Amino acid sequence: MFETLIQMLGLVACGVAWRILRPGKLSPEQVRHGLTESVYYLFLPALVLVVLWRTPIGLDSLRISLLSASGILLALLFSGLACRLCRMPPAVSGAIMLASAFPNATYLGLPVLQTTFGDWARSVAIQYDLFAATPLLFTVGILIAQHFGEGEAEAGFLRRLMRIPPLWAALLGSLLNLSGVPLGNSLEVVLNHLGNTVIPLMLVALGLSLQWHRFSRRQLGPLLVVSVIQLLLTPLLVWRLAIQLGLSGDLLTAVVLEAAMPSMVLGLVLCDRFRLDTTLYALAVTVTTLLSLLSLPFWFGLV
Template sequence: MYQAIGSAAFLIVSGVLWRLFRPLGSDADQMRLALTSLVYVFLLPALVLLVLWRAPLGMDAVRLALISASCIVAGLVLSWIWFRGRGAAGRTLGTVLLAAGWGNFTYLGLPVLEGALGPWARAVAIQFDLFAATPLLLSLGIILASRYGTREASVSVLRELLKVPPIWAALAGVVLNYLRVPLGRWLEQLLEMLAAGVVPLMLFSTGLALRWVTGWRKRLAIVLPVVTIRLLLAPSLVLLLAIGLGLGKDLRTAVVLEAAMPSMVLGLVICDRFGLETSLYAEIVVISTAIAALTLPFWFLLLS
């Protein structure tokens, strides 16, 4: 776990420093857009296809989807109760709901799970995200952002889902797995080669996306409850659910670690698109990512 966290931290910090010093005059936002587009459209689908084609799929996949959905709903409900009780509304409420509900399940979860538990855990991160988290983000998450933001948008959930290349790869992987289509050696090597670029580029892009904003002390009263929900309370509820569903020790550890991921970086794009508080969300991402370097080893030791 410590080696996985250390490696992830190195790549994230490298991205932060790149944004700060701009070597060769490069623009961090343009570079991040190029890298994330490459990963999202080309490399990540290759990894998803490879993993789900080979992974054992059964009732555990259904349990993972249920746990993922429960994790997100728990974050939304807890944050709504806390902040509505304190008079939060509008853009602020929409921002904290988004940050508390969805974690960085793939961009950080995948490398951490693989580094801490082994290659088999990649399937957990992918199923946790693509079988529930992403569909919920593109439906419920967009509805909430549109409801509480300053810019509404008519969004077709089905159309948004059809625009996600990893979901197409996931569907293909599940079908090929179910039909027991053999994965040829040449194709396997090609997919492995493409998949190898996903983790470092994901983490470096995460660092490029992290930016500090002024006035952070005034927002700590909002940020810290969100971080507590995302890093401690949501994974605690997932742990109870995993025990209740009878998950084995290794799988239970994987889903709790996945549930304990900091707020997703993609939320910055959603905040910009729907007029939520982007600066507040950026601060939540930075602080939750930094604190996760401590809470993830805590969860790993607790579950070990």
């Protein structure tokens, strides 16, 4: 596991180096935006479609979705209580809750699971994210951002979900799978070529997202809350729930690792839009990503 993370760290380091060296005429933010937009609208939907089209969908898919939703909702509960007890300002509370609850299930979880367990584990990361985490982010997550932030009200629930291309790919892939429609060889080759670009692009984009330049001591408390909940408490709770639901072996380990992923990069969008503490959230992504180099091998060995 640690060797796998070191290999992926090399791609993340490329993004960090780009942020520092700034080659070319584009800013790091523009490069990151271009990479994430291409992944979000083209490469990731292709990967999701081909994986879910040929992956058996059954009770395990339901269990993975239930565990993902349970972990996120419990993390929101505990982080909300921590913010209230510590009397955090609203903008800080919203950022802490989002950073504590929503894991980087696809951008980091997908490469970790695929490299550790093989291609079959890609479906675990995709189902954990698109069948629970992403819908919750664009519903409950937005409600939390609206409550603690200052932005305007968002469009309706269904309209928000309709704007998520990977989710449409997940629904289409699942429908074709359950309908027994065969996946043609030529189409599979094209989708695989597109999907194979997802992991390196996501890891480079993650490196471009990491930043330390605004760190201050007053942020240690909030960062500690996020790190403990995201990297320790949530995977522990999901592990116990997964055992109760009958998961075992590599599938159990894969689900627990998904729950132990660092904070989701996409949450920065909500922090920007609703005027939450974006600096704190960006630092939370950086800190939890670096700490996950230690926590993920810990959970892999423990489970």
